[in-house]
Amino acid sequence: MLETSTLYGLLGIVLASLGLHAVILQTDTLRRVLAINILGVGVFLVFIATAYNGPDAAPDPVPHALVLTGIVVAVAATALALALRRRLESSAEDGDDE
Amino acid sequence: MSFDALLILDVLLAALLLMLAIAALHSHSMHQSIILFIVFGLVTALAWARLKAPDVALAEATIGSGVAGALLLAALRDNRSGSAITPSPGRPAWQVLSVTYLVIGLMLTAAWAFLDAHANNSGPRLGGLVQAELANSGVGNPVTAVLLNFRAFDTLLELAVLLAALLGVLLLGPARPAPRPAGPVVTQLVAWLTPLLIVSAGYVLWVGAHAPGGAFQAGALLAAGGIIMRLGGSRYSGLPSGFWMRLIAVGGSGVFLFVGLAAMSGDASLLQYPRDWAGTLILLIEIFATLSIAASLVLVYLGGRPDAWAPDQERGHA
Amino acid sequence: MNEAMALTIALPLFGALAAAAWPGRSSVIGILSVLLSGAAVTWLFTLVMTHGEAYQLLGGWQAGLAIALHADFLAAVMLLLTALVALAISVYATCYFRSPRDAARFWPLWLLLLAALNGLFLSADLFNLYVTLELLGLSAVALTALSGKRAAIRAALRYLLVGLLGSLGYLAGVAILYTGFGTLDMQQVGERIAVDPASEIALILMTGGLLLKTALFPLHFWLPAAHSNAPAPVSAALSALVVKAGFYLVLRLWTEVFAEAISPQGAMLIGLLGCAAIIWGSWQALKAERLKLLAAYSTVAQLGYLFVGLMLLFTTPMGQDYELVLGAIMLMALTHGFAKSSLFLAIGVVQQRAGHDRIAELDGTSQRLPATTFAIALAGTALIGLPPSGAFLGKWHLLSASIDAGQWLLVLVMSIGSLLAAAYVFRVLGHAFGNAAFASRPVNMALQEWPALALGLVATLLLGLGSHWIWAFLEISS
Numbered sequence: 001m002l003e004t005s006t007l008y009g010l011l012g013i014v015l016a017s018l019g020l021h022a023v024i025l026q027t028d029t030l031r032r033v034l035a036i037n038i039l040g041v042g043v044f045l046v047f048i049a050t051a052y053n054g055p056d057a058a059p060d061p062v063p064h065a066l067v068l069t070g071i072v073v074a075v076a077a078t079a080l081a082l083a084l085r086r087r088l089e090s091s092a093e094d095g096d097d098e
Numbered sequence: 099m100s101f102d103a104l105l106i107l108d109v110l111l112a113a114l115l116l117m118l119a120i121a122a123l124h125s126h127s128m129h130q131s132i133i134l135f136i137v138f139g140l141v142t143a144l145a146w147a148r149l150k151a152p153d154v155a156l157a158e159a160t161i162g163s164g165v166a167g168a169l170l171l172a173a174l175r176d177n178r179s180g181s182a183i184t185p186s187p188g189r190p191a192w193q194v195l196s197v198t199y200l201v202i203g204l205m206l207t208a209a210w211a212f213l214d215a216h217a218n219n220s221g222p223r224l225g226g227l228v229q230a231e232l233a234n235s236g237v238g239n240p241v242t243a244v245l246l247n248f249r250a251f252d253t254l255l256e257l258a259v260l261l262a263a264l265l266g267v268l269l270l271g272p273a274r275p276a277p278r279p280a281g282p283v284v285t286q287l288v289a290w291l292t293p294l295l296i297v298s299a300g301y302v303l304w305v306g307a308h309a310p311g312g313a314f315q316a317g318a319l320l321a322a323g324g325i326i327m328r329l330g331g332s333r334y335s336g337l338p339s340g341f342w343m344r345l346i347a348v349g350g351s352g353v354f355l356f357v358g359l360a361a362m363s364g365d366a367s368l369l370q371y372p373r374d375w376a377g378t379l380i381l382l383i384e385i386f387a388t389l390s391i392a393a394s395l396v397l398v399y400l401g402g403r404p405d406a407w408a409p410d411q412e413r414g415h416a
Numbered sequence: 417m418n419e420a421m422a423l424t425i426a427l428p429l430f431g432a433l434a435a436a437a438w439p440g441r442s443s444v445i446g447i448l449s450v451l452l453s454g455a456a457v458t459w460l461f462t463l464v465m466t467h468g469e470a471y472q473l474l475g476g477w478q479a480g481l482a483i484a485l486h487a488d489f490l491a492a493v494m495l496l497l498t499a500l501v502a503l504a505i506s507v508y509a510t511c512y513f514r515s516p517r518d519a520a521r522f523w524p525l526w527l528l529l530l531a532a533l534n535g536l537f538l539s540a541d542l543f544n545l546y547v548t549l550e551l552l553g554l555s556a557v558a559l560t561a562l563s564g565k566r567a568a569i570r571a572a573l574r575y576l577l578v579g580l581l582g583s584l585g586y587l588a589g590v591a592i593l594y595t596g597f598g599t600l601d602m603q604q605v606g607e608r609i610a611v612d613p614a615s616e617i618a619l620i621l622m623t624g625g626l627l628l629k630t631a632l633f634p635l636h637f638w639l640p641a642a643h644s645n646a647p648a649p650v651s652a653a654l655s656a657l658v659v660k661a662g663f664y665l666v667l668r669l670w671t672e673v674f675a676e677a678i679s680p681q682g683a684m685l686i687g688l689l690g691c692a693a694i695i696w697g698s699w700q701a702l703k704a705e706r707l708k709l710l711a712a713y714s715t716v717a718q719l720g721y722l723f724v725g726l727m728l729l730f731t732t733p734m735g736q737d738y739e740l741v742l743g744a745i746m747l748m749a750l751t752h753g754f755a756k757s758s759l760f761l762a763i764g765v766v767q768q769r770a771g772h773d774r775i776a777e778l779d780g781t782s783q784r785l786p787a788t789t790f791a792i793a794l795a796g797t798a799l800i801g802l803p804p805s806g807a808f809l810g811k812w813h814l815l816s817a818s819i820d821a822g823q824w825l826l827v828l829v830m831s832i833g834s835l836l837a838a839a840y841v842f843r844v845l846g847h848a849f850g851n852a853a854f855a856s857r858p859v860n861m862a863l864q865e866w867p868a869l870a871l872g873l874v875a876t877l878l879l880g881l882g883s884h885w886i887w888a889f890l891e892i893s894s
Contacts, residue, residue, distance in 0.1 A: 009213075053222065069245075
């Protein structure tokens with residue numbers, strides 16, 4: 001039967017692909033930011049799935065730390081992207097378009 | 099062959115995550131997409147908990163779903179005055195098809211590679227080394243040990259990343275206007291929730307040394323308190339103004355760097371804490387890091403530079 | 417040695433924190449930090465030259481558990497390039513960002529960018545590299561958006577999204593490597609690597625992500641807008657240093673981690689993309705209407721040369737020729753770093769004086785700003801690859817290596833590239849000469865014009881005449 005690690009690892013790859021697909025094809029900035037975050041979660045899933053050592057043994061803490069760092073970095077980048085978007089949206093009201 | 103109940107849970111979680119992701123990415127309403135994304139984050143936290151990663155689950159729920167969700171919802175209101183999000187023009191079919199085929203190809207190759215890699219190496223990887231040195235690290239929680247001792251340099255740089263994002267947000271324009279004072283129900287709710295969040299943050303920070311928790315989760319909880327205060331009508335969510343605001347924002351990285359350099363006495367390397375002091379130093383760093391993270395997250399939620407950031411410089415247009 | 421490595425990263429970081437906390441004093445703190453970290457880099461460089469390469473395991477833990485820093489000749493050279501170019505840019509920036517408000521926004525982010533670059537060049541840990549890449553990307557994006565103009569913000573947003581995609585691609589590769597080999601240390605992965613699906617996919621993901629950040633054709637689409645709309649000192653840093661960091665990482669990964677997993681076809685592909693970059697970039701630069709756009713496209717083209725060199729590195733057997741090609745790549749990277757930053761700073765001066773940077777309307781600039789025009793000429797010489805610039809020797813060796821390897825396409829493309837570069841440089845200089853009388857003094861705005869001039873002189877004279885040291889040091893270190 002499918003091992004837990006393998007299942008979640010493959011799930012991560014599928015989620016990452018969904019995110020990648022949306023980043024390339026979507027045009028709206030907010031959607032792209034969502035897609036990048038989902039792509040990130042996919043990659044994190046691969047890390048954490050690798051760290052899982054079964055129900056009895058302790059998991060490998062290093063990928064946990066890496067993913068924690070990754071989550072914070074993703075939120076920081078999201079905040080910057082949203083601020084840039086806000087500036088774009090507000091300056092568009094002043095006349096010049098595209 | 100017996101059906102493992104956990105396997106059913108896993109399959110359900112996986113299916114749920116996939117459906118939420120697809121729905122969030124392809125929904126027609128932006129508002130719906132963001133809500134679905136928040137739920138996606140919470141279910142991801144469940145997945146982390148299932149995979150025995152409680153620290154990550156806490157962080158995902160507070161930061162990845164909570165703070166990120168708050169940021170996205172606030173961003174929804176940034177649209178050009180009056181317009182709801184106009185439906186984006188579709189891409190030509192050939193683009194959609196070619197990208198889809200390419201991504202599917204990449205996905206299948208990556209899946210095959212992952213399966214191969216996983217099959218060939220299912221040892222403890224670095225976990226064994228961590229277990230061996232955990233007693234020397236000064237804390238009992240292996241994830242905290244990795245974050246703040248073994249791989250402390252990564253965490254230091256990560257605080258710098260947060261600072262860079264904060265500085266970027268600050269330079270782009272003034273903060274969003276303060277919300278109007280809230281009605282009695284919200285005000286009562288804020289009055290109850292904020293102290294609760296502050297106490298929880300303190301607890302999570304303290305307990306992070308030997309149980310799931312730590313500076314990042316605590317910082318996010320504090321930030322949540324700040325965001326709630328802001329929603330209740332507060333202007334700066336209780337942050338001090340001027341020099342102290344800036345000092346809190348940079349304090350986490352500053353203390354971390356200072357401790358890391360100060361530890362380099364004799365022949366030591368950067369961030370090599372003296373063994374006896376490791377636990378205390380880690381706690382010290384975590385306290386300042388929590389405050390920095392909380393302040394940074396609240397400030398980026400404000401969406402721009404508040405007047406309080408550098409009051410003596412606020413002459414002229416923003 | 418440990419202290420030198422730590423200070424190289426810590427000094428700019430401390431400076432950034434101080435500049436953020438005391439915005440009124442940010443210029444002074446900024447220049448001081450750049451000077452001090454330059455001193456630390458010089459110290460580190462001399463230590464590497466005298467004692468050879470060194471590792472530092474941060475925290476004192478064992479290899480694999482700890483993050484490793486690695487200072488060898490290549491890293492030291494890149495650090496030195498960064499320090500010198502950063503010094504020139506900083507001097508220029510004290511004039512460019514004169515108002516306290518602009519200065520307070522520039523310096524903290526600029527110092528964070530420096531810290532990220534220094535950390536990236538020294539790091540030998542795969543995940544640590546990811547964090548430095550993100551720090552580099554976010555600070556670069558924020559600096560690009562500094563002017564607040566709509567075009568700049570749009571370019572910055574695109575730069576951010578593309579950069580995030582690139583770093584996540586890199587991280588995905590790291591995830592697969594960790595799954596397969598159980599470590600994040602570059603040296604350890606290099607020892608355990610084998611020709612299996614995991615390594616190949618990780619190679620593709622990591623290289624793809626880094627190529628996106630290095631703007632190799634066809635993944636360069638974001639660069640012209642970002643580099644041409646950023647303020648002049650930021651454009652100089654982006655073209656001269658930030659994109660080099662991506663190439664440096666590809667070079668490191670290919671030569672140290674994935675050395676056995678690189679197939680000849682993979683190397684050929686990179687080489688072909690490099691050729692396409694040279695032709696496309698030079699052609700677009702020729703057609704450009706604005707100086708900054710020309711310079712940005714020129715960066716796209718010059719990066720192509722670096723990747724052509726990378727391909728040659730893998731088609732050349734170890735030994736004398738290998739060192740020759742490696743030295744040529746480093747020389748090209750160094751020369752381009754100095755030349756491109758010189759060009760962007762000079763363009764900044766022109767833009768401030770004339771109010772615009774349209775090439776067709778540059779008439780008489782050389783008379784009003786003789787020193788700056790001279791700097792543009794020097795930078796242009798280095799970009800074309802005329803003697804005695806460093807690029808001349810670099811291209812010479814790349815050409816001879818291509819001939820030895822029988823890669824006639826590379827020879828053709830590099831020659832055409834040089835011709836096109838000559839065309840667009842002379843086009844600019846031709847417009848700059850008009851009929852007005854010459855200015856009475858050669859240097860009109862000292863602090864603004866000297867940095868560009870100094871960088872141009874290094875690119876064209878120092879590097880060319882002193883380039884034999886590079887090969888000498890390469891032999892010492894190997």
